[in-house]
Amino acid sequence: MNIVTPRKMSFGINGKLNGLESKTPFLIGVSGGTASGKSTVCKRIMEKLGQVDMDHMQRQVVCISQDSFYRDLSPAEKLKAEKGQYNFDHPDAFDNDLILQTLQDILAGVKCEIPAYDYRTNSLMKDQITTIYPADVVLFEGILVFYFPKIRDLFHMKLFVDTDSDTRLARRVPRDIKERGRDLDYVLNQYMNFVKPAFEEFCLPTKKFADVIIPRGADNTVAIDLIVHHIWDILRLKKAENSSRQHPYIYQHRLA
Numbered sequence: 118m119n120i121v122t123p124r125k126m127s128f129g130i131n132g133k134l135n136g137l138e139s140k141t142p143f144l145i146g147v148s149g150g151t152a153s154g155k156s157t158v159c160k161r162i163m164e165k166l167g168q169v170d171m172d173h174m175q176r177q178v179v180c181i182s183q184d185s186f187y188r189d190l191s192p193a194e195k196l197k198a199e200k201g202q203y204n205f206d207h208p209d210a211f212d213n214d215l216i217l218q219t220l221q222d223i224l225a226g227v228k229c230e231i232p233a234y235d236y237r238t239n240s241l242m243k244d245q246i247t248t249i250y251p252a253d254v255v256l257f258e259g260i261l262v263f264y265f266p267k268i269r270d271l272f273h274m275k276l277f278v279d280t281d282s283d284t285r286l287a288r289r290v291p292r293d294i295k296e297r298g299r300d301l302d303y304v305l306n307q308y309m310n311f312v313k314p315a316f317e318e319f320c321l322p323t324k325k326f327a328d329v330i331i332p333r334g335a336d337n338t339v340a341i342d343l344i345v346h347h348i349w350d351i352l353r354l355k356k357a358e359n360s361s362r363q364h365p366y367i368y369q370h371r372l373a
């Protein structure tokens with residue numbers, strides 16, 4: 118009879134999941150500069166989690182953007198934004214109290230409604246709401262998701278997508294012109310006046326809080342596979358913990 122030794126798992130000292138109750142979603146923060154590939158990394162993780170899930174449990178994996186929490190602009194701010202004189206890259210541009218409350222609700226398994234953001238009108242689309250039902254894995258991506266400690270401390274895993282600034286600018290220019298209806302001067306001025314200085318002052322210093330730094334973003338398939346398998350191991354252990362809680366004497370899970 119071949120003895121199957123449980124795979125080595127490292128989840129804190131006592132082998133338990135650190136503060137992760139069986140029903141609590143696994144909350145992952147994904148940060149990095151604009152156009153670093155944050156949302157593509159989230160997309161790849163979601164796709165692969167579905168493939169990797171051998172025990173065919175219906176995994177609920179959702180992704181939320183920090184951009185959905187931009188504050189409403191006053192008429193004066195709207196005017197500044199139209200002239201490219203409003204700083205969307207400053208931490209205070211976001212409704213951080215709402216972000217904190219929303220993530221806490223999600224961790225408590227409360228259903229949440231998240232509006233999409235319209236870069237053309239610089240405003241939230243109240244008619245384009247995504248409903249977030251209790252999920253197994255929730256990804257929250259944005260340039261400043263690790264800036265405020267209270268928000269940062271909610272994540273079970275923190276990823277920083279580390280893409281060269283020139284690559285990010287080269288991606289951002291065509292994207293802003295094509296998808297966000299802007300002209301080259303506007304995009305470059307905004308980058309030099311706000312995006313670049315704010316990245317250096319507010320975003321880059323949060324890289325040190327990351328558990329995993331992903332150089333080259335979504336192209337880095339090795340990093341993404343490692344992350345996905347780690348998440349899957351955690352989810353499997355969560356499921357096992359849940360079972361052992363329900364049937365304490367049947368299930369003896371040994372951490373080899």
Ligand SMILES: [N-]=[N+]=N[C@@H]1[C@H](O)[C@@H](CO)O[C@H]1n1ccc(=O)[nH]c1=O
Nearest residue numbers: 151184205206235236239260307312
């Ligand atoms: N300006 N600028 N930069 C921000 C930031 O770099 C990025 C955050 O995802 O989206 C950009 N952003 C945000 C809101 C908006 O209305 N327009 C816009 O370009």
